[in-house]
Amino acid sequence: MTWQDFPKIELHLHHEGAAPPEFIRRLAQEKSVNLSGIFDDSGSYAFDDFPDFLRVYEAAASVLGSPDDYARLTAEILARLAGHGVIYAETFVSPDFCGGGDVSAWREYLHAMTEAAAQAEAAHGIVWRGVVTCVRHFGPYRSRAAARCAAETAGQGIVGFGMGGNETMGRQGDFAWAFDCAREAGLGLTTHAGEFCGADSVRQALDDLRVDRIGHGVRVVEDPALMDRLAASGVVLELCPGSNLALGLYPDMRAHPIDRLRRAGVRVTVNTDDPPFFHTTMTDEFAALELAFGWGEEDFADITSTALRAAFCDDVTRDTLKERLAAGHPALAARFSPDRMKTDVFNPDLLR
Ligand code: HPA
Ligand code: ZN
Numbered sequence: 001m002t003w004q005d006f007p008k009i010e011l012h013l014h015h016e017g018a019a020p021p022e023f024i025r026r027l028a029q030e031k032s033v034n035l036s037g038i039f040d041d042s043g044s045y046a047f048d049d050f051p052d053f054l055r056v057y058e059a060a061a062s063v064l065g066s067p068d069d070y071a072r073l074t075a076e077i078l079a080r081l082a083g084h085g086v087i088y089a090e091t092f093v094s095p096d097f098c099g100g101g102d103v104s105a106w107r108e109y110l111h112a113m114t115e116a117a118a119q120a121e122a123a124h125g126i127v128w129r130g131v132v133t134c135v136r137h138f139g140p141y142r143s144r145a146a147a148r149c150a151a152e153t154a155g156q157g158i159v160g161f162g163m164g165g166n167e168t169m170g171r172q173g174d175f176a177w178a179f180d181c182a183r184e185a186g187l188g189l190t191t192h193a194g195e196f197c198g199a200d201s202v203r204q205a206l207d208d209l210r211v212d213r214i215g216h217g218v219r220v221v222e223d224p225a226l227m228d229r230l231a232a233s234g235v236v237l238e239l240c241p242g243s244n245l246a247l248g249l250y251p252d253m254r255a256h257p258i259d260r261l262r263r264a265g266v267r268v269t270v271n272t273d274d275p276p277f278f279h280t281t282m283t284d285e286f287a288a289l290e291l292a293f294g295w296g297e298e299d300f301a302d303i304t305s306t307a308l309r310a311a312f313c314d315d316v317t318r319d320t321l322k323e324r325l326a327a328g329h330p331a332l333a334a335r336f337s338p339d340r341m342k343t344d345v346f347n348p349d350l351l352r
Helices: 021-030 050-061 067-082 103-124 136-152 172-184 199-209 218-222 224-233 241-246 258-263 282-293 297-310 315-328 330-335 338-342
Strands: 008-010 086-093 127-135 158-164 188-193 213-216 236-239 267-270
Touching (some): 021 067, 103 136, 127 136, 199 218, 218 224, 236 297, 241 282, 297 315
Parallel strands (some): 127 158
16 A cells, blocks of 8 residues: 555645646636746746745636636546545635635635535545635735635635735734634634744744644744643644745755654644645655655554544534544554544644
C-alpha cells in the first residue's frame, strides 16, 4: 500500500488555489482572456515569492466568473482529492471571488458548489464542506461582508469562517468584528498566522480572534512559552509543510518544525494549501514526512484522528467519517478502537 490509499482528511485548502493550471488555461481560452503572464514555459504557475504568489493566484482566480465555473472547479478538485484517498475536505471559499461579497450572489455560487460536491460525493465518496474566508489584504471592511455571507449560509455546506491573504497587512484584531459575527452564527474559526509573521501573530489569533484552528502557525516555535500555551489550548494547527518549503520558509523537510511541534504536544494536521501552485498532493506530503521523520502508519493515523476532531462538520458527519476511516485502514481501526479511545486524553471542551 502506498500513502495514496491511506484514508485522509484535508482541512486547509484554498478553493482557487486547488485549480490545476490546465483548468485555468482552458477557462481563460473559453473566455478569450490572456493569462500568459502567470505561467512558465512548462505550463506551471510561475511566481517569485509570497506577494507574487498572491498576484498570480488572484489573476488565475479572475477567470472564475460564474457559479458554473465554481461548479466545474469543485468537481475537478474533489475528484483529484479522492484520488489521493481524501474522504473529507474543507476548502476555503471567498465571497470576494464569488459575487464580490453580495449575499444573494454568494448564495448562487454556494449552491453551484454544493450541487457539484453532492455529485462528487455520489461518484467518489468524498464529503465536502466550505470554510468562508475573508482576504486580509482586502481589509477589515470587506471582511464584514464575507462574514455576513458566512453567517447567512451557515449550515448550508458552510461550517467555518477564516482569513487568508497577506498576513503582513494589519493585525488579526482588526478583523474581530467578522470573526465575532461568524462565531455568533455557530461557525468554527481559523486564521492564517505564524507563517510570514512571527509568534506574536499566533498570540493575536488566540487572544483577539479566539480561533479553534490556525493556518500554519509554524513560527510559534520561536516562542516556547507560547508553544506550551498552544499545546494546552487544544487549538489545532493546519500545517502545510510542502507549501512552506515552496515559499522558502525552510530549506528542506527535515528543517520543518512539524515533528518538533508534535513532540511538544501541539495538535497538528497535514494539508496542501494550494497544491498545483506548490507541486504537491496529500500523498506527496505523507511520503515526504515519512522520508524526513520516519513517520509511519501510527503517526498518520494519529494525525488523521486529530484532523477528524478538528473538522468543523457536525458530529453525525464526524461519526460517519470515523467509521469510514476505521474501515479504510487497520492503523485507523486501531486508533479508533474503544480501548484506545478510553485512554485518550482528549478534552472535548477544548475543541469544537
Ligand atoms: N496563504 C495565504 N493566503 C492565501 C493562500 C495561501 O496559501 N492561498 C490563497 N490565499
Ligand atoms: Zn493557506
